Structure formats: C-alpha cells, structure tokens
Amino acid sequence: MDKNKLRINIKIDGRNYPLYVDRADEERHRLAAKIVNETVGKFKEMFRNKDSQDIVAMTAFQIALSNTEMMQRENESLFIDELKDLNDDISDFLKENRK
Numbered sequence: 244m245d246k247n248k249l250r251i252n253i254k255i256d257g258r259n260y261p262l263y264v265d266r267a268d269e270e271r272h273r274l275a276a277k278i279v280n281e282t283v284g285k286f287k288e289m290f291r292n293k294d295s296q297d298i299v300a301m302t303a304f305q306i307a308l309s310n311t312e313m314m315q316r317e318n319e320s321l322f323i324d325e326l327k328d329l330n331d332d333i334s335d336f337l338k339e340n341r342k
Contacts, residue, residue, distance in 0.1 A: 256283050256295055282306065 249269055253260045253276040264272050282302045290298065 255279050256299060279306065 247266055248263050249266045250261060250263055251269060251272065253262055253272060255276055256279075262272060279302060282305055283298055286293075286298045286301050286305075290301075293301075
C-alpha cells in the first residue's frame, strides 16, 4: 500500500465503511461522515416513522442540495470577479485614451 494512503473506517448510520484515503484528506473524510451522521440524526428525529433507507436518501438529497447551492454561489462569485476585472480594464482603457 502507498505510504501516503491510510485505511480508515467511516461509520454512517451505524454501518462501517472501510476507506483508503490520502493521509492529508483523513480529517476531511471524517468531517464529511460527521455531517452525514448529524443530518441522519436530525431526519430520524423529524421523521420517526421512516425507515433507514428513506432517512439516508433524504440525507443524501439535503447534502447534494447544499452542494449545488455552494456551487452556484461560487459560480456567481467568479462571474462578479470577472465583471470587476472587465470594469477595471475598461476604466484603464478610458484613462489612457483621455491623455
């Protein structure tokens, strides 16, 4: 096995999942599992009559929705940055042509 890889066990909704991850990414994987388990716990409290598969599906959807919202904000931020750069370029061009 690669020296930079690490075998970890992630527990999600009471089930163990062995993973091989880069050592540098271990904390991120454990944090992701924590977020999933916290979300599963919240849905279990809200929907006591649902089975685990429904709860995990709702959790996956919630996390995917959050991810798409972050991606949209990032895309909007990149677009705004590009507009600012374009505005700066236009301002510089106009200043040069006034001389």
